[in-house]
Amino acid sequence: MYQKKPGLMGSLHSLWHREYKTVKAVDEVSFEIKKGEVVGFIGQNGAGKTTTLKILSGLLYPTGGKVSVLGFDPWKRQCQFQKQFALVMGQKNQLWWDLPAMETFLLNQAIYEIPPNHFKKTLKELTALLDVESIINVQVRKLSLGQRMKCELIAALLHNPQVLFLDEPTIGLDVVMQKILRDFIKVYNQKFGATIILTSHYMGDVKELCKRAVIIDRGKKVFDGELQNIIDQYARNKILSFVFAKPVDRKSLAQFGQVKEFDQDGCLSTVTILVPRKDTSRVAAMLMRKLPVQDLTIEEPPIEAIIREAFETQNKK
Amino acid sequence: MVLMATEIIKHLKLYWKLVRFSASLETEYRFSFLMEILVEILYFAVTLLAMRVIFWNVTEIAGWSFYQLLTLYGINMVFSELVLGLAFIFNLRRLPEKVLYGGLDVILTKPINSQFVVSLWRPYFALVPGVLAGLIATFYGFTKGNLNFSLLNLLPFTWLFVCGLIIAYSLGMIITTFSVWLINAVSLPTFAEQIIFLAKHPRSIFGKAWRVLFMTVVPTIFMVSIPTETLIGNLQSYWLIVAPFLAFSLLFLSHIIWEQSLKSYCSASS
Numbered sequence: 001m002y003q004k005k006p007g008l009m010g011s012l013h014s015l016w017h018r019e020y021k022t023v024k025a026v027d028e029v030s031f032e033i034k035k036g037e038v039v040g041f042i043g044q045n046g047a048g049k050t051t052t053l054k055i056l057s058g059l060l061y062p063t064g065g066k067v068s069v070l071g072f073d074p075w076k077r078q079c080q081f082q083k084q085f086a087l088v089m090g091q092k093n094q095l096w097w098d099l100p101a102m103e104t105f106l107l108n109q110a111i112y113e114i115p116p117n118h119f120k121k122t123l124k125e126l127t128a129l130l131d132v133e134s135i136i137n138v139q140v141r142k143l144s145l146g147q148r149m150k151c152e153l154i155a156a157l158l159h160n161p162q163v164l165f166l167d168e169p170t171i172g173l174d175v176v177m178q179k180i181l182r183d184f185i186k187v188y189n190q191k192f193g194a195t196i197i198l199t200s201h202y203m204g205d206v207k208e209l210c211k212r213a214v215i216i217d218r219g220k221k222v223f224d225g226e227l228q229n230i231i232d233q234y235a236r237n238k239i240l241s242f243v244f245a246k247p248v249d250r251k252s253l254a255q256f257g258q259v260k261e262f263d264q265d266g267c268l269s270t271v272t273i274l275v276p277r278k279d280t281s282r283v284a285a286m287l288m289r290k291l292p293v294q295d296l297t298i299e300e301p302p303i304e305a306i307i308r309e310a311f312e313t314q315n316k317k
Numbered sequence: 318m319v320l321m322a323t324e325i326i327k328h329l330k331l332y333w334k335l336v337r338f339s340a341s342l343e344t345e346y347r348f349s350f351l352m353e354i355l356v357e358i359l360y361f362a363v364t365l366l367a368m369r370v371i372f373w374n375v376t377e378i379a380g381w382s383f384y385q386l387l388t389l390y391g392i393n394m395v396f397s398e399l400v401l402g403l404a405f406i407f408n409l410r411r412l413p414e415k416v417l418y419g420g421l422d423v424i425l426t427k428p429i430n431s432q433f434v435v436s437l438w439r440p441y442f443a444l445v446p447g448v449l450a451g452l453i454a455t456f457y458g459f460t461k462g463n464l465n466f467s468l469l470n471l472l473p474f475t476w477l478f479v480c481g482l483i484i485a486y487s488l489g490m491i492i493t494t495f496s497v498w499l500i501n502a503v504s505l506p507t508f509a510e511q512i513i514f515l516a517k518h519p520r521s522i523f524g525k526a527w528r529v530l531f532m533t534v535v536p537t538i539f540m541v542s543i544p545t546e547t548l549i550g551n552l553q554s555y556w557l558i559v560a561p562f563l564a565f566s567l568l569f570l571s572h573i574i575w576e577q578s579l580k581s582y583c584s585a586s587s
Contacts, residue, residue, distance in 0.1 A: 054422070054584055057426050058425065058426065059421075059422055059425050059426065059582070059584055060582070060583065060584060061579070061580040061581075061582070077425065077431075079428040079429075080428075082426060082427060082428035083428045085426075086426070087422070087426045089422065089423075092419065092420070092422055092423060093423075094423045096338065096342070098342050098345045098346075099338065099341060099342060099345075103338060103341070106334070107331075107334060107335075107338065110330065110331050110334050111331065111427055111428065111429050112428060113327070
């Protein structure tokens, strides 16, 4: 990677002398994925998630290591392989901007050599699932971002790929549209048995769709396992939320854990305390015994916080 | 062999579909489409006028009379419109941008020849009036210049003309492919066009050393001059063998270089 010095002098200097730094975008990332699995790729910006997906789909030529998808070497970009997977990138599109999405669908039918009956059947199913029957004949430039993303998904799935790489498919969408797309991906996985690898910055996507997650940090794999295991491994605390029937003293609560929220409203007190996981039941029981508890809930911290914790732990190593 | 034929048929069918899509696209913006046609016609008229002005002062240039030159110009016009309209305007000119912003990603995942996609995906329809104007100029040059037209010359002319198109395409592809390595090389397609369109001059206007260079190392002036000479009855028969050899060697080379360049494609961050 070219390292440019700042300023005009730096730019002029770079005309005849450049300094390069070797950066391993992905290093020793090994994993296997079973047919039909939905795996979430989690990592901060620049961690190597998209690079991994691009290598798996044959866009980038790996300088080392071995990659096999459906028994093919992706880099060889054989037609037989390309007809069995799809890559959907939330920030790149394949739809023809000035034509209705239907025209792109027809073009993809020709590119993937989809038999007419099969094409009609799949198109009908996908448009019904995503509720876009009425917009596929409208010019793409006139569609909303959410509608376009739905059509992008249809264009990518018309050939019923066995493997689906989704790179931030819900980026920029509102929460309602995110939910619709997640539901669709879930149904598609169940209905067609497709193997799905998903990268997303929205933990809701990963939490709702993936049982298994792979965490990548600075090109290296730092975790590979069930999402629940990340919670067990990295979530050191649980969240205890109380409603007390009488006012309580904030200082008296500190002995039970870290007080995150404290709200006194008349005679009711609402309190949130972070408690080490292993002490949760003991602390809850003690509070119930000592204080006038009206309501109690015990929750895991949000997945975002757990992942942040995982990265921080990794950085300290 | 059968597999290759199947692939060619698949790509031809696809191309036909793309031609229809492109036609739909062009007609989306009628004013822009009409302006493009107008520009083509004006360009033709201005060049013709400039040529006429020169011939008011001289009777021939490097042995070429006005009407012979008009014929050459007409053929060159058809040639350049086809090369620019089919391979450059919407295709190779946009390749550096696709490399820079990762637009190749969508292309490279499709079960289709990626070279075909980057170089021939979308034809430019405003080339049609240019081609027609070129044909009219050729016909006019022939008629007024009392040049001997023979149907026997038409077949070798077509053969050499098609070879010239393949050579032009291959050279354009080879030069523009370097943008995959250079990343930000928006001027490469223009450079390629400049090299290719050296072809518009009759080969006799170049000095001997330049002629050898342009006929062998960078076989550009061959592309229009030789077919034109063939059409007006000066066929040198060895070109009928040399031209396809040159054309398919360059086409094959362009494919090798393209595939090799993709190993260095680094896409763009999402």
